[in-house]
Amino acid sequence: MDARGRSRRELLLAGGTALAGAAFLRLDRLVEAAPLEQGEEVIAWLDRPAEVPAPARDVIGQQLVWEELDAWITPNDRFFTIKHFGQPTIDMGSWRLEVTGQVGQPLSMTLDQLKARARQEVAFTLECAGSNGLPFFDGGIGNAAWAGTPLAPLLREAGVLEQGREVVFYGRDIGMQKVRDFEVTTPFARSLSVADAMDPNILLCYEMNGEPLPPSHGAPVRVLMPGWFGVANVKWLDRIEVIDTRFAGHFMARDYVTIREEQRDGQPVWVETLVGRALLKSAPARVTRKDGAYRVTGAAWGGPVAQVEVQVDDGAWMPATIDAGIGSEFTWKLWSMSWPGATAGEHTITSRAVDAAGNVQPATTDPRIANKRTYWESNGQITRRVLVA
Ligand SMILES: Nc1nc2c(c(=O)[nH]1)N[C@H]1C(S)=C(S)[C@@H](COP(=O)(O)O)O[C@H]1N2
Ligand SMILES: [Mo]
16 A cells, blocks of 8 residues: 555556556556356346436436446446537647646647657546536536546646646537527637646546547547546547636536535525536446346445445444445445345335545435535436346
């Protein structure tokens, strides 16, 4: 373990230029990390996510199928996709990453120039802040080993000027939104404060699970922000602009805004906040049966997960076993619990994560969840239904 409590295996996944190839070879094995045992069968949940309605189908691509979660790494061809403005076509001959705005030295870089810079890897579980917020969206999550070059040294080279306040990341995909009575056409964009953008874990990412970043996930380059919700991880990146004010683009100021009712001195007030950092969460993935014995497995993420507990029906919370060795504060941890005395009939299964500081994933009745009127940041406890034959 190092100072941050990470195991050697996690360090291999988190970085190490010389070991890059070796780390990815290990990832091949991690794809097989939690297969079914001989004779173990998956029992499908009784509750099924609804079919994605037509308008949302342009945005939500494929989703994680929880019953199929049998590996720590999500393969690229099974990784969920979200695109708000469609997938842009990018001409690689003319593509450049521009670093502009409040910098001493604007930069313009080709993909080869970016790839020639220091290479860094990070494993990160990317979750859409809308996942579990809509009846047809429960699989907006996946875990991958990403690689690219760190952002901070590039910003230092460009030299953020004294008045620089935020760093805005622009995608190549352009969309139109109606604001009041007029239409605005802008690229997909999100920002971070200059201080947050200097996080050494943030990558200009061009590789996913050892392959070139696939077009649907932002090729040639996306920004990868471990610890933040999916929306911050701008795909099809082509411009980074340092500005001297707060950025208020559509996906910061109007969409991906959480609105909840809170009580102040006994009075209800509405609070509106921006979707930003990931939140503590867990989900039961599947129930399996082997020789009449039942097992519940799942995942927990969104912080330094220390503990996972499972509740069957209205019973007492029971501790699950977290898979040792694999996972960091940026990734999900897989867990399992044998389900002793599973009786015939219908049952509910609920899980909750507890982080290193003792924070517990909120119940759906917790005011933070119950009094939330928007569907973003739905990290309340998830209950699934299963039939034991
Ligand atoms: N340029 C661009 N970047 C984007 C988006 C987008 O629509 N356009 N969607 C964001 C959202 S809301 C999510 S959840 C993640 C999804 O990443 P994935 O499609 O690689 O899973 O990408 C983010 N980056
Ligand atoms: Mo998202």
